[in-house]
Amino acid sequence: MHLTPEEWQALRLSLTVSLRAVAVSLPLAAMVALLLARGRFPGRTLLDALVHLPLVVPPVVTGWLLLLVFGLRGPVGAPLAEWFGIRLAFTAEGAALATGVMTFPLIVRAVRLSLDGLDRGLEDAAAxxxxxxxxxxxxxxxxxxxxxLLSGAVVAFAAGLGEFGAVITFASNIPGETQTLPLAIYSATQSPGGEAVAARLAAISFTLAILGLLASDLLSRWLARRLGRG
Amino acid sequence: MLEVALRHRFPGPAGFMLDAAFTAPAPGVTVLFGASGSGKSSILAAVAGLLRPREGRVALGGTTLTDTAAGRFLPPEARRCAVVFQEGRLFPHRSVEGNLRYGLRRAPRGAEGPGFEEVVALLGLGPLLARRPGLLSGGEKQRVALGRALLARPALLLLDEPLAALDMPRRTEILPFFEALRDAARLPMLYVTHALEEADRLADTLVLLQGGRVQAAGPLEALTARTDLPLLAARRDAGVVLRCELAGQERGLTRLAFPGGTLLAPFPEGPAGRHIRLRVRARDVAVARAGAPALSTDNALPAVLQGIEPAGERECFLRLGIGPSILLARVTLDAVRRLALRPGETVTALINAVGGERG
Structure with missing residues (x-):
């Protein structure tokens, strides 16, 4: 399959954005999962709800909220830009942030699942x-x-490749900067005669998704074997 | 010396209350014996530092592990009380060798104890070292768990029903390891069980627990000779545990010498001088007036009737002194009347040793 440089760029951008999103949110999500699974503190239910919000709120709303907070005039965005020169809105970093927020609950849920299945007696034995x-x-x-952690990361990475609403709202649709695969597909469908491009990019998305699911399945089997339960 | 005194109320509608205190010589094996729910595992958890009692004191030798009055509570990792749990609790992500070395690597420098090779040889773990715990049988898992605990060089070894999850053949396979450990290493052990056979074979000190309270505590032989402890005396296999020494063969039977006499029993032959324990069930002991006729019982020993103690409505226990040792006989009240038995008299104790438990 022949891809134009622009299409390659969208594919590369999607991969790096999703990878950065997972890299940043993985340790945070693991900590939150630990807190939620084991912590007994006031506001636990609130934190739980907050973490899961991106799953249920329209992605556009999440993107808009990010814009309010991390935009150039936002309470976090303004000092970031002023003191550190970091701009998030309408940048590739911003696309990664939006993707990370959207896939955060996926990782938290996967990690919590493995924590709930963990026999705490083993920690007592170690003590x-x-x-x-x-x-x-x-x-x-x-x-x-x-x-x-692994299955959460893989699923979040696969889901992050396709993140649309939050990214386009917060980071806009700038070719070469924030135009990831789904955004490129969207642009193609909006331009006359873009069906062929859209179809090619859709096929790539489809392949990536299948590969992601396969990888996640293989990983979990390999781990189960390593843990002697396979 | 192991000193334990605990008061703890568990949350929940049942509101189980633990209120138990005992002391036991250490080194030595202390067996906590009782039905499930009697609080024995909670006591073990409190000694290990896995349960923080509301009030109480736990001390081993000169070290105070818990003292709520003084605000002292050593965390489990600082107690050097390794535990063998009922379900083994092996780390599933480590090989057998990784599990064994886990405690060894964390043992305090200079702590005495058997080496890796020694423990592997003692427990026959060589062929298992590279395996994952998930693929081991129940008996193998418990052997690895025991090895892992030993290699942590503990000051006290805690065993929480280590054989309860195993079937009979596996139990008979593992019990000798515990016996060997008791006899070879001077390692204090606290052993929780609801199986009397394990208590018979391992206990130096027996602690009887019921409903979170200590019913009695003391040397095994002394407690088994008491008739006022329903936990022991109401059992079908109630009877005194005698410490015997193998003393050769006679008439195709094995001679077992105990303080005050000798018994003949169909016991597997062994090196003379080997110590074993024999539970002489009260219902396998009968008495006759001196000068008994020839009987099928294997043993007839002169005994002093020290007391007649009630056992239900129609039966009683006869306390028989044979030298310094005590035996119990369970007979009907009718028999006592017919023979006109009176405390202080000399009688002949007839013992069918067939029913004795080895150990």
Whole structure:
């Protein structure tokens, strides 16, 4: 299949945006999942709802809220731009931020699932064998969370490739800067005679999605074998 | 010396209250015996530091592990109380060797204990080292769990119903390891079980628990000779546990010497001098007036009738002194009347040793 340089650019951009989004949100999502699964603090339910909001609110609304907060005049966006020269709205970094926020709940849910299935008795056993709290986390909890982390990351990456509403609202549709695959498809369908381009890009999206799901399946099987449950 | 005194109320509608105190010599094996729900596993968790009691004190040797009055509570990782759990709790993401070395790597420098090779040999773990715990049988898992706990070089080994999840053949396979450990290592052990056979074979000190309270605590032989403890005396296999020594063969049977006498029993032959424990069930002991005729029972020993103690409406326990040892016989009240038995008299104790438990 022959792709034009512009189309290659959209594909590359989609991959890097989604990758950056996952890289940043993975550790944060893991911490939030731990807090939600084990913490007993006031506001836990509120945090839970907040994390899941992007799943249920229209993506355009999420994008608009990001614009309000991280825009050049927003309460976070203004100091970022003024003090550090970091601009998020209408940039590739902003596209990654929007994607990260949208896929955050997917990772949290996957990690929580693996935490709920984790026998806390194993951590007790490690403690009686002389392992301190941090030691227990690094040698028992984290390795047993790994399946959740990995599958969450893969699913979030695959979903991030297709993020549309929040990205176009917050980062706009700038070719070469924020025009990811779905945005390029959208633009193609809007221009006369763009059906062929749209079809090619759609095929690529489709292939990537299938590959992502396959990868996630293979990973979880491999991990299950490693954990001796396979 | 292991000192335990705990008061703890568990939350929930049942509101189970644990109020238990006992002391036990250490080194030695202390067995917490009771039905499920009697609080024995909670006591073990409190000793391990996995349960923080509302009030209480736990001390081992000169070290205070918990003292709520002084605001002291050592975290489990600082207690050196390794636990063998009922379900093993092996780390599924580590090989058997990785599991074994987990505790070893974290043992305090200079702590005494068996080495890796030694433990692997003792428990026969060589062929399993590269395997994942998920693929082990129940018996293998418990052997690995025991090895892992031993290699952590604990000051006290805690065992929480380590055989309960295993079938009979596996239990008989693992019990000897515990016995070997008791006899070879001077490692104090606290062993929780609801199986009397395990208590018979392992206990130096027995602690009887019921409804979160200690019914009695003391040396195994002394407690099994008491008739006022329903947990023991109301059982079909109630009877005294005797410590015996193998003393050769006679008439195709094995001679078992105990303080005050000798018993003949169909017991597997073994090296003379080996120590074993024999539960002589009260219902396998009968008495006769001195000068009994020839009987089918294997043993007839002169005994002093020390007391007649009630056991239900129609039966009673006879307390028989044979030298310094005590045996219990369970007979009907009618038999006591017919023979006109009175405390202080000398009688002949007839013992069918067939029913004795080895150990």
């Amino acid at each position: 009686t064998l002389g392992a301190t709290r941090l030691d227990r986390f690094l040698t028992v909890t984290l390795p047993l969370m790994a399946p959740g």
